[in-house]
Amino acid sequence: MSNGIQRNGSRSPNKADESLLPPKVTSNHSYIGQSETRVYKRRWYILIMYCIIGIMQNAMWNTFGPIETTARAVYKWDGWVIDLIAAWGSVTFCITMLPFAWVVDVKGLRVGLLLSAGFTLVGSVLRFIPTGSTTSSTALIHCGQIIIGLASGIAAAPLLSSTWFPPSQRTTATAISSVASYVGTSLSFLVGPSFVDDVKDSNAVKVGDNYRLNETEEAKYQKQINSLLYTQSGLQAVFFFFVFVYYPSKPPSPPSHSAATVRVDFKDGARRLITNFNFLLLATIYGATTGVYGGWCAVLYQNLSGYGIDVNEHFAEWLGFVAVMSGAVSGVSFSVFADRFTGHLKLLLIVFMAFSLFAILLIYYVFTRVIGFNKGLVYVLFSLSGFFLNGTIPLFYELGVELTYPVAEGITSGSVMFFNNFLQSIFLVVPLGHLGTKWMLWATIGTCAASTLLLVFVKETYNRYSVDKRAKIENDFSSSSLNM
Structure with a gap:
């Protein structure tokens, strides 16, 4: 009887490799004693909320890039600060990828998404805490962006599609949830400038590679940036509440036999x-x-x-x-x-x-x-x-x-x-x-x-x-x- 291994050592694409079935079980995928499969309409809610959290996280990660010139003038930043703020996303992902993978695989999607949404909410609040000092505000913004970056460690698109969607919709569900983050980054280029005016269009004087603002101009642009940060944080709080109230890790019955497999x-x-x-x-x-x-x-x-x-x-x-x-x-x-x-x-x-x-x-x-x-x-x-x-x-x-x-x-x-x-x-x-x-x-x-x-x-x-x-x-x- 064939075990799915061809003579040349490669695995057959048409046979399941039953020898790979594990002796241990991850709790998130266990449907002990269940043979019935069922697809639930609520899967679309699960998918939409996952996408929204991803969109918000990436939009906040890219908050300052689209308003770079004005942000640099208000906070008196050098050019490298914007690059560093953007780099936090990649750096923190490499740190949190493994812990988040453990969380979603062992504890389930609910715990993973709650952590991701919670990190993003905390980070978004830190960014607009008033300090009266550009140095202190810059430090809080960096801390906020780092915490928002930590939320990017969740990469559960295939897990979500496998857990909630039937085989005929799995790749589509993976596509929708995986491109959500890219949509968030793209939308940030539209949202940021809609809140914050470009200092280049003002009468501000450029000194070196930055613009010098008077008190009135600085207060105006600071208010605009704060409005953007408040809006992002407020929306994130609403979405965090939705996830907290209802976001099950898995349906009562699996959508496919592979989803039920340990x-x-x-x-x-x-x-x-x-x-x-x-x-x-x-x-x-x-x-x-x-x-x-x-x-x-x-x-x-x-x-x-x-x-x-x-x-x-x-x-x-x-x-x-x-x-x-x-x-x-x-x-x-x-x-x-x-x-x-x-x-x-x-x-x-x-x-x-x-x-x-x-x-x-x-x-x-x-x-x-x-x-x-x-x-x-x-x-x-x-x-x-x-x-x-x-x-x-x-x-x-x-x-x-x-x-x-x-x-x-x-x-x-x-x-x-x-x-x-x-x-x-x-x-x-x-x-x-x-x-x-x-x-x-x-x-x-x-x-x-x-x-x-x-x-x-x-x-x-x-x-x-x-x-x-x-x-x-x-x-x-x-x-x-x-x-x-």
Whole structure:
């Protein structure tokens, strides 16, 4: 009898690897004695609240970037302060990823989301505590941003979809919940400027690389920034209340047979992940492409200047915005398609990565004037690059879970996100100033090309999907036997 292992040592994508079933049980996934599966309408509430918390956390993480000039004038910051505030998100995620993965896998989604929403609420309040001193206010803002960054450690999109959604909707649910954070970052570019006026449009005098404000002007802009911070904190308090009142970790009955299957003990799961070459290859590919691409978009204004493109920083921000938003749209739409073609995630990833590489190459040709520079064309190309590359994010998550099942989804998805944040941090922090800024686009092209090729060597295994498929066949057979 076959155990799902082929002679060449690779695992069959059509057989569940029953030898991987664990001797220990994580409490979050245990449905002892239950064989009935059921789908609940409340799953959409669970998904929406998870998305809202993610949107709020990322919008607050990127509070000061879109209002950089005014914030620097009010708090008398140097340019590096904004960069440091943004960097806290990646740094704190690397610290809290493992603890949050343990929480959601062992204690459940409710505890994990309450912690995330609570951290975000506490951090948002710290930022607007009046001190009467720009130095003290700056310290509190840093503390607040660090605590908000700690909330980013939750990476439970595949866990949520597996726990609450049937197999036919799993990839779509993962896509919706995973792109929510990117939507929050994008919305911050619209929300911030709607509250805070740009000091560049005032009569303030620029001294060095900052603006000098009189008392009246400083009070005006401080009031605007406080209004933004109050609004964010107030909304977060409302959403925290909703999660506190009702947010169950799992439904009474599982939505699928794979959701009811016991998961590997957390420590054993972590050990299996770091020894699973197939998973590590996939996670590295994901981190290299999305991490470097995201880092490039974050410093796009510098890269444009390096190519001698004379545009303002708002043009660069809008390029990043359209790339992220188009990726959010494609992430959901592609996943609806992928839900109907489960078993072909690798092929979809290769195709989408190839298209994104082509779009980024065209961007390079425009930047180097091989193709005539045109703002409209640049917008289109950035939209296409984000559409295809950011659209792969939920597919990476789902394939990662399939490769590692029955390792719990929380630690699997957290590990995938860790590679993204770690490699993005390296891209942004490693000092390569002597090379100028052109290397940023070269690195983006290189990682995208290499990752597309490396995807060929990822061996597909669909352990979770095969469990549900086998259960469906058995149920259909039982039903037909009863009807005979």
